[in-house]
Amino acid sequence: MEVTLLGTGDTTGTPTPGCDCDTCTAARERGVERTRFSVHVRNEATGESLLVDASPDFRQQFLREGVALPDEILVTHIHFDHLDGVGNAYRLLSDVPVHAANETDPETGESVAETVARKYDYLDAVSVVGHAPHTRFEACGFEVRLVPVVHPPLVCYGVVIEAEGAKLAITGDTNFAVPAESREAMRGADLLLADGIVPASLCEYHPLGGDHHDDEGVPRTFGTKHMTTEGAVALADELDAEDYRVVHVSHFPSPDEAFGDPLAVDGERYEL
Template sequence: MRVTLLGTGDTTGTPTPGCDCDTCTAARERGVERTRFSVYVESESGETLLLDASPDLRHQLLREGLAPPDAAVITHIHFDHLDGLGNAYRLVDALPVFAADETDPETGESVAETVARKYDYLDALDVRPVAPGETFRVSGLDVTLVPVVHPPLACYGVVVEDPETGGKLAVTGDTNYAIPDASRDALRGADLLLADAIVPASLAPHHPLGGDHRDADGVPRTFGTKHMTREGALALADELDAANARFVHLAHYYPADEAFADPLAVDGETYDL
């Protein structure tokens, strides 16, 4: 399968509109961007799957020369992962959308129910609830949602396996470092791990809640409560024995001299698994 990183940024992206910080300036000078998060996967059969629907989806597909996907998976209901589904209007005749069926105590709905309610005006969308931890087949790929921790909302990582090549893609989703053990086991051993790493750990003191899940040296592996730091993502990638790890959901708060160094991803990267 071929994996294309459509969007590797956080909720404001890089460059951030109206921002002239050193990192946004460097991104413009380099001609790179980190739009809101989405991943596009093409199976050996040529069928395609979208992991999260960025509000930048139209731009992302045009930029990469890709057709609208055959199906989609939504990990949670934050707008930067969901609102691109509106692009289904007049672009596709039918789009199966897979999302978790577990009721979120915060909203009183499952992710699938929220998606169906929010987009009830789009006849093209066919929302299909799935149970986390249970593998389903879509676009010629085996897909599993795995619970992660992104308070206060229910959120899920995604494991995608290609039965033809044996390739395995693991996406942490938006999460702090306290990913449940069962989910870590499901994410383990990927050919490519895409891990949330919103900022370096050095910026944790700037968050109102500081950092959490500190390592033995006191380095926070969680920024605030919702996202991993770069150091948290590095520790997770090492623990999960990923053959290759790329970090995503990146904020423009990375210092410019660190913002484009490996393993921090930028839009447009492609991987064959």
């Protein structure tokens, strides 16, 4: 499988509109971007393409990277920066299945699949397919699983994609308290894409501070919703990932932190 990181940023992206912080300025000077999160996974055996999360930056991402339009889409949760790109199916796509979890979210009273179906009921091209968490299903010739993670207050899911001995794992938006069964499903990935929004040092600026501290007191969760960089790295180590990249990165890290390993930027490609 060929994996292209279309969007590696958080909800505002980097550079952030209207922001002249050192990191946004450096991003402009270096000509690098972190648009809203999205991953393109091409099955080289079938020629099909699966899109994991449909970013609002869909048009820009596909034009910039020159990858094929998706044959199928998977949505991890209903936050706009992961969902609203589905609207690009209008006039661009035909008969595109959109995969999502079918368990009811207590917060919204409907599942991710039901929310997607309701929001995009005007698009004839979109057909929503619901799946139970941890149940294997086929998409674009891949074996796929949605695995629950923790991203309060909404339900959210990581993704495991496998084909011909290759394994891609994506944590989705999550704090460090990923359930044990989901951790096991993601274990041993050839590539792990792990949510890590800021370095742990910035937890002091969050109203809720940090959580899930390691033995040295370093927070692996920023507030309640996302892992820190240190949390993402710790998870990758715990799960024995062959390779990993930190994604869903904000513009708050300093330029030295923001553009060095292991933080990903848009356009990176991996062959698994």
